[in-house]
Amino acid sequence: MLVFQSTMEGKREEIRKGPWKAEEDEVLINHVKKYGPRDWSSIRSKGLLHRTGKSCRLRWVNKLRPNLKNGCKFSLEEERVVIELQAQFGNKWARIATYLPGRTDNDVKNFWSSRQKRLARILQNSATPSSSNSKSHKTNREVSTFHDVPTLQAPKFTSSMEEELSSKAPSCSSSNMEKAGTIKMVPLPDLVNPKLLHFDTHFELTPYENYPCTDSQLQIPFPNIPQPQQDLTFSPDSQELLAGLEDPHFFDVFGPVDAPQLTNGAQLPVEESFLKPVRSFRNDVIVKEEYDNPVNPDAFFDDFPTDMFDHIEPLPSPSDW
């Protein structure tokens, strides 16, 4: 798509919009190689591309930057990280994305948006049983839960790092990421309170460029987080979920959880069984027995209205640590 924009000199310049062509990508990549990921506006002023600087930057950040997990669906670990961090930070997608190597804020945002829509639909269906019954089919996503130990990394990507990587790092295709083996340390951003997250910052980390897509290869301990008691489980249909929301003692099942405890890094009581891998469920497959008798408390978080986290106090700012 081409649109025309008047310049300060009164000239009409064409601005290209819409999907990027391979040639445009090439021009953009060459520009970054020469000048680094900056001066986006100069790309147009030099006549290299009929794109706005904004558009160029977005294209680079979301698609062309090295080590992006393009084409990789969010792993269960990543999903859980997003859910946890969204509860902590709110819709700070860029911030959340710093914990997810290879993911952009746009990725996180899209993931969350999809998830919200899914939840909304589930709730709507639950509110109107007739409609939910009429639609017998259920997408696998609706019954998915988290089971694997999630990963949490917090890389700090600087422009210089990008420039360096752009010259030598391979793109993060599914195949080469799945071949990933050993890893290097990635610094946690200063916003992370290691105590809070119960992090061992000396564990092995997957290298950025080899970050695996597959769940089984991401086995960095996730911080213990308050979990619901095991006897509080929800069927994927969210019927119990809705009932639970109406229960005035609903949140009692969380036990005495409050923000100060969290910020002090206090170990919250977590049922041992919660930390065990429940099953090697992946790719949205679930067996009927588990569906009928959900025992994994993570399902609680998965199909839960995000509003539930509103009662959790925001974390202190990093400067307070």
Add this chain to the structure above:
DNA sequence: AAACTACACAACCGCAGTTGT
């Protein structure tokens, strides 16, 4: 096989913060 639905993804827009002049 066609129609429908849900989902994932790409890209745009507006706003706010930062930086340079």
Add this chain to the structure above:
DNA sequence: TACAACTGCGGTTGTGTAGTT
């Protein structure tokens, strides 16, 4: 200090695709 340009972020929309009926 004021202004403009640049940059980054979050919200939103449009489109292609896979799965289901």
